[in-house]
Amino acid sequence: MSVAENQAAAGRGSTRTVAILSSLGRFLVVAVTTYLGLLAVTFFIGRVIPIDPVLAVLGDRAPTAVVERTRREMGLDLPWIEQFYLYVKAALRGDFGTSVLTTNPVMSDIRRVFPATIELATLGTIIGAVIGVPLGVLAAVKRGSLIDQIARVVGLIGYSVPIFWLGLLGLVLFYAKLQWIAFPARLDVVYEYTFTPITGFYLLDAAIQGQWDVFHDAWRHIVLPAALLGYLSLAYISRMTRSFMLNELAQEYIVAARAKGLSETRVIWGHALRNAAVPMVTVIALSYANLLEGSVLTETVFSWPGIGLYITNSLQNADMNAVLGGTIAIGSVFIAINLLSDLLYRLLDPRTKIG
Amino acid sequence: MSAETIQSRREWLLSDQPASRLQARLGRAYVSWRRFSANRLALVGMLIIIALLVVAAFADVLAPYSPTVGDLKNARLLAPSAAHWFGTDDLGRDIYSRIVYGARWTLYVVILVAIIAAPIGLLVGTVAGYAGGWTDTILMRVTDIFLAFPKLVLALAFVAALGPGIENAVLAIAITSWPPYARIARAETLTVRNSDYIKAVQLMGASPVRIVLRHIMPLCISSLIIRVTLDMAGIILTAAGLGFLGLGAQPPLPEWGAMIASGRRFILDQWWVAAAPGAAILIVSLGFNLLGDGLRDALDPRSGDQ
Numbered sequence: 001m002s003v004a005e006n007q008a009a010a011g012r013g014s015t016r017t018v019a020i021l022s023s024l025g026r027f028l029v030v031a032v033t034t035y036l037g038l039l040a041v042t043f044f045i046g047r048v049i050p051i052d053p054v055l056a057v058l059g060d061r062a063p064t065a066v067v068e069r070t071r072r073e074m075g076l077d078l079p080w081i082e083q084f085y086l087y088v089k090a091a092l093r094g095d096f097g098t099s100v101l102t103t104n105p106v107m108s109d110i111r112r113v114f115p116a117t118i119e120l121a122t123l124g125t126i127i128g129a130v131i132g133v134p135l136g137v138l139a140a141v142k143r144g145s146l147i148d149q150i151a152r153v154v155g156l157i158g159y160s161v162p163i164f165w166l167g168l169l170g171l172v173l174f175y176a177k178l179q180w181i182a183f184p185a186r187l188d189v190v191y192e193y194t195f196t197p198i199t200g201f202y203l204l205d206a207a208i209q210g211q212w213d214v215f216h217d218a219w220r221h222i223v224l225p226a227a228l229l230g231y232l233s234l235a236y237i238s239r240m241t242r243s244f245m246l247n248e249l250a251q252e253y254i255v256a257a258r259a260k261g262l263s264e265t266r267v268i269w270g271h272a273l274r275n276a277a278v279p280m281v282t283v284i285a286l287s288y289a290n291l292l293e294g295s296v297l298t299e300t301v302f303s304w305p306g307i308g309l310y311i312t313n314s315l316q317n318a319d320m321n322a323v324l325g326g327t328i329a330i331g332s333v334f335i336a337i338n339l340l341s342d343l344l345y346r347l348l349d350p351r352t353k354i355g
Numbered sequence: 356m357s358a359e360t361i362q363s364r365r366e367w368l369l370s371d372q373p374a375s376r377l378q379a380r381l382g383r384a385y386v387s388w389r390r391f392s393a394n395r396l397a398l399v400g401m402l403i404i405i406a407l408l409v410v411a412a413f414a415d416v417l418a419p420y421s422p423t424v425g426d427l428k429n430a431r432l433l434a435p436s437a438a439h440w441f442g443t444d445d446l447g448r449d450i451y452s453r454i455v456y457g458a459r460w461t462l463y464v465v466i467l468v469a470i471i472a473a474p475i476g477l478l479v480g481t482v483a484g485y486a487g488g489w490t491d492t493i494l495m496r497v498t499d500i501f502l503a504f505p506k507l508v509l510a511l512a513f514v515a516a517l518g519p520g521i522e523n524a525v526l527a528i529a530i531t532s533w534p535p536y537a538r539i540a541r542a543e544t545l546t547v548r549n550s551d552y553i554k555a556v557q558l559m560g561a562s563p564v565r566i567v568l569r570h571i572m573p574l575c576i577s578s579l580i581i582r583v584t585l586d587m588a589g590i591i592l593t594a595a596g597l598g599f600l601g602l603g604a605q606p607p608l609p610e611w612g613a614m615i616a617s618g619r620r621f622i623l624d625q626w627w628v629a630a631a632p633g634a635a636i637l638i639v640s641l642g643f644n645l646l647g648d649g650l651r652d653a654l655d656p657r658s659g660d661q
Binding site for chain 2: 172292318330338
C-alpha cells in the first residue's frame, strides 16, 4: 500500500471517528434537552397549575406548621427560574419528596414497585416478539393469503381494543369460568409472606431459589396480564415486520439469492429477515417502551403492584408527589429507550449516514 | 338517469383537460373516491363512523329510556332482554340508552381534541418549516421533546393537577397529541417552500404571514386529515382509559370508559354491564382505524399514481 493510500485510509478513519463523535455529541444534546423538557413539564404540572402547590403535595389535613415548613422547603417564595433550578437539582438526586399515602420517600416507593412493572412489560414484549415477528414475516411472504388477512385483523383489533376491557373479559373467562389462572394479584396470600424476593422479578427469584411451587403460582398470576400486553405489542410488531419484509423482498439481492438456487427458507429467514433486523430492533424497543406505559391500565385491572397501580392509587388520593415521581420514572425510562434505540439504529445500520 | 349520461359525466370528471377549476377539483375528488370505495374495509369503517354520527344526532329518538335516571326499585342489574337490550346497570339504568347517549360524548372528545391539537401542530409545523434557522431548530426541539414523552402517563399527570372532568381530559389529551401534526406540517412545508409558486407570491410582495396562512397551510391539510383520522382511535382509547380510572367524565355522564369502570364491580356476575360499552369503544375505534387506512391509501400521493 502506498503512502498516499495509507494517508487516505487514515483520513477516512478519522472522519468516521469525528462523525461518530459528533453524532454522540448531538445525542447528548438531545438527551439533556429532552430530560429537561420532561422536568419542565412536571414542574409546570406540580407547581404552576395548582393554586396552592403545598396543598397539592400535603393534602388539606396537614397542620399549619408543616404547611409553613414545606412552603419554605419548596422555595415557593423564590422566582420561578430559581425554583426550577432547585427542582432539577432535587430530581437529579432522586429526591421527589415524600408520598402522603405511604409516608415513604417517593423514590424508595418507586424502587420497590418498579421491578413488578419491568417483569410484566418484559414478558409481554417477549410474547409479542416471539409471535409477532414470524406472523409478520409469513404475512409478507404470503401476501394476500389467509394468514395475511388474519394478521391484518389481529393487528387492527389490537389497535382498537380498550386493553382494560379486554382484561376484565379475560378475568371473567379464564379466572371465574375456566379457573385456569389465579386471582388478580402478584402471588397467592400463602406465598406473600413466606417468599423473599432477591431481584424483585418473582419468576426469576423463584427459579433461582428452586421454589417451583412459587414459580408456578407467580406464573398463574402473571400469564394473563402479560399475554394482554403481549397482544398489544404483537399487533404493532407484526404490522411493522410485514412492511419491512415486503420492502426487503422487493430488493434485487433477493432475486440474486433465488437465482443462486438457495432454498426459499434461507432466502426469507436468512437473507431478508436478517436485513430487516436492524429496524426490527428499534420497533421492539419502542413497543417495550409503550408497554411500560400501557401497564398503567393493565396493572389497575389486575391489581398488579407495579408503578402503574402506584400512580393510579396516588391519583385517587391526590398524592401529587407520588404521581409526578411516577410520571418522571416512567418518562425517564421511556425516553431512554427511545433515544437509545435511535442511537443503536444509527450505529448498527451501515446504510444510515453518520453525521 | 340513463347509462349514457352517467358515461358522459364520468368522462367529464376524468377529463385530462379540465375547463374550469371546479371540474379539476371534482375530477380529483372522483378519482380519490373511486380508489377509496374500491377498499371494502374502508367503506365498512366509513359506515361505522356515519352510524356513530347518526346515533349521536338522534340519541333522543333512538334511546327508549333516560341515560341518567334509572328504575332503582324494579330494574337493577337486569340481564339483557327484549325490554333492555343490553341489560341494566346497578342504578337500574338501561345500558343501551346510555351507550346511545355516550356516542355524543365520544364525538365531543374526539372533535374537541382534533380542533385543539391539529391547529397547534399545523401552526408550529408550518412556521418552523417556512422560517427555518433558529426558529425551526427551537420549535422542532420542543416538538421532539413532547414526542418523546409517554402520552397516557403525561395525560394522567395533567388531569391530576387540573382535576377530573371531561373538559380537562380533552385538554390533557390535546396537549400530548399535537407533536405528530407539527412534524407532518413541517415536512409538507419543506417540500413546497422553495417551489416556484411560492417564489411568485413572494415577488408579488406577500407577507410571510399571508404566505403561510394562504399558500402553505392549505397544502398540509390533506395529510393532516389522514393523520388525525388515524389518531382518532388512539384518542378514544386514551379518553376511555382516563374515564375508566375515574379521571375523565364524571357520573352520571354516560361516557363509555366510565361505564366500564362502574361495571367492573359486577364483572364476575353481571358481565354485561361492562361488556357492552367496551364493545362500543372497540367498534368505533375500529371504524376510525379502517377509515384512516382507507383515506391514507386513497389520498396519499406517494402510494397512488399521481
